[in-house]
Amino acid sequence: LVWNQLELEQTEALLIENLKHHVLQLRQRYQLIRKSLAQLRAESVSAHQDFEVHLSVPHRALALIRRLHEDWPKWMVYLNATKAGAGQIRVAKELRQRLPKREDLIKAASDVHGLQIIHNLVPQDPYFRQLNSRDCLALGKYLAHLKNNQHAKDWLKLSLKLYRASGESNKYKSIYKDSQHGNLLYHLGAAKYAQNPSDGDAVKLMAKAYELTPHDEHILAHAESVLEQRTYFDGCRGAFPIKSHHPSIHCRYQNERSDFTRLAPLKLEILSHDPYVAIYHDVLYDSEMQGLIDSTRRRMSRSMVQYEVRQIEISEQRTSNEAPFTEKYNPQLLKRISDRIKDMTGSDMMRSEVLSVVLYDLGGHHDLHVDYHDLYWNPLEYKDQTFGDREASVIFYLNDVADGGATVFPKLQLVMQPKKGSALMWHNLREWGEGDPRTQHAACPVLQGYKWVAVQWILQGARNAISPKDALGSRSAAVDRKKLF
Numbered sequence: 266l267v268w269n270q271l272e273l274e275q276t277e278a279l280l281i282e283n284l285k286h287h288v289l290q291l292r293q294r295y296q297l298i299r300k301s302l303a304q305l306r307a308e309s310v311s312a313h314q315d316f317e318v319h320l321s322v323p324h325r326a327l328a329l330i331r332r333l334h335e336d337w338p339k340w341m342v343y344l345n346a347t348k349a350g351a352g353q354i355r356v357a358k359e360l361r362q363r364l365p366k367r368e369d370l371i372k373a374a375s376d377v378h379g380l381q382i383i384h385n386l387v388p389q390d391p392y393f394r395q396l397n398s399r400d401c402l403a404l405g406k407y408l409a410h411l412k413n414n415q416h417a418k419d420w421l422k423l424s425l426k427l428y429r430a431s432g433e434s435n436k437y438k439s440i441y442k443d444s445q446h447g448n449l450l451y452h453l454g455a456a457k458y459a460q461n462p463s464d465g466d467a468v469k470l471m472a473k474a475y476e477l478t479p480h481d482e483h484i485l486a487h488a489e490s491v492l493e494q495r496t497y498f499d500g501c502r503g504a505f506p507i508k509s510h511h512p513s514i515h516c517r518y519q520n521e522r523s524d525f526t527r528l529a530p531l532k533l534e535i536l537s538h539d540p541y542v543a544i545y546h547d548v549l550y551d552s553e554m555q556g557l558i559d560s561t562r563r564r565m566s567r568s569m570v571q572y573e574v575r576q577i578e579i580s581e582q583r584t585s586n587e588a589p590f591t592e593k594y595n596p597q598l599l600k601r602i603s604d605r606i607k608d609m610t611g612s613d614m615m616r617s618e619v620l621s622v623v624l625y626d627l628g629g630h631h632d633l634h635v636d637y638h639d640l641y642w643n644p645l646e647y648k649d650q651t652f653g654d655r656e657a658s659v660i661f662y663l664n665d666v667a668d669g670g671a672t673v674f675p676k677l678q679l680v681m682q683p684k685k686g687s688a689l690m691w692h693n694l695r696e697w698g699e700g701d702p703r704t705q706h707a708a709c710p711v712l713q714g715y716k717w718v719a720v721q722w723i724l725q726g727a728r729n730a731i732s733p734k735d736a737l738g739s740r741s742a743a744v745d746r747k748k749l750f
């Protein structure tokens with residue numbers, strides 16, 4: 266056998282390179298652990314002569330418990346991940362059983378906070394000077410959990426200051442991978458937000474945290490909902506950019522559907538083609554609106570929400586009262602409104618949900634939500650819904666609201682201020698029946714006066730009851746569009 270000498274030499278060079286790489290890695294680890302050890306020793310109680318006296322001070326106990334509860338398990342992971350010596354791993358595993366638990370940390374934090382209150386101390390008090398950034402973060406999280414947002418904020422601010430001053434970010438980077446910085450900003454932002462949802466700083470902090478720790482599910486979910494909530498408030502305040510469309514493109518008469526519309530064409534204004542959102546101006550008569558209010562005002566009860574199948578509940582997210590308006594109260598009026606809805610949408614109200622008259626008092630609102638159940642993805646859970654999902658929503662505004670009470674669509678940057686006699690109509694589903702998240706919307710709090718609306722959800726089955734040419738759907742919107750250009 267003749268060996269290829271060159272190849273062998275190359276192989277040997279690679280082996281040497283590989284070993285060199287291993288040595289480099291070991292050296293890096295060695296340096297990291299050595300630096301950390303010095304720090305850990307300095308923090309540890311055994312460095313103090315009389316450690317029983319030392320530990321009788323609550324904040325020192327907190328620091329110790331926190332280190333053992335939060336930091337040491339991470340060293341354990343580190344030892345495992347870096348395939349440290351089997352002996353060290355075994356010892357660490359045994360010691361792990363003895364580490365303090367969450368309850369211990371909470372008790373320690375509560376002791377420190379108790380002391381803070383009794384002596385009326387600020388976190389910056391020299392008394393607390395031994396607490397490091399991570400200890401302050403633990404206290405901040407504990408207090409935020411108790412909804413003591415002011416104190417949580419104070420501790421988190423100090424934590425951030427210490428974090429920045431100590432360069433802790435670099436020191437423990439590879440071991441404490443939980444992104445202390447992102448966590449800190451998140452908790453500080455969340456505490457500020459809880460105190461004052463319109464605090465712009467709070468939202469900025471949370472957005473930054475979200476950027477730093479995109480993998481953290483907890484931060485992700487909350488930050489997203491806060492940022493969404495924020496755009497909802499922007500909408501309520503009228504801060505969406507003004508859209509300038511030529512009215513002729515967006516407004517037209519709709520007179521093709523019935524005798525009624527031939528005599529009294531509906532005034533249609535299209536706000537968005539995709540998803541389809543439109544306003545019908547002056548679509549109800551005063552007498553009709555008065556009839557709806559008179560029939561329901563003494564039968565009102567608190568509105569419910571349904572976030573899960575078979576779970577309907579009262580919620581602070583929807584603070585209105587409502588009553589159904591059905592055949593038995595005023596059959597003539599129901600027929601008129603039902604015909605009007607058919608003229609507007611081409612759909613049969615009888616195969617939809619019951620028309621509901623809703624009253625929002627001062628402060629009454631309905632937080633961000635979508636109207637569809639998403640039957641498309643959960644067909645089995647809602648198998649009793651014979652007529653399908655909520656294809657379209659129609660909101661009739663029955664009075665002018667003195668201030669507030671707009672319907673906002675943050676994702677579409679659309680706002681509709683209630684106008685007596687008008688109706689807002691939109692399609693909740695995509696053409697293939699899937700819920701369209703862009704239709705997420707909210708009813709802003711009423712700031713002055715009250716707000717009456719009548720809500721009609723049109724189910725998918727209602728459309729099938731009508732001949733296809735009248736079909737509801739973005740198909741007709743698409744036709745509208747072609748006609749217009």
Ligand SMILES: O=C(O)CCC(=O)C(=O)O
Pocket residue numbers: 631636660670671672706707708709718720
């Ligand atoms: O009252 C409004 O403006 C919107 C109501 C609404 O979105 C609903 O009832 O689902």
Ligand SMILES: [Fe+2]
Pocket residue numbers: 634635636658706
């Ligand atoms: Fe809604």
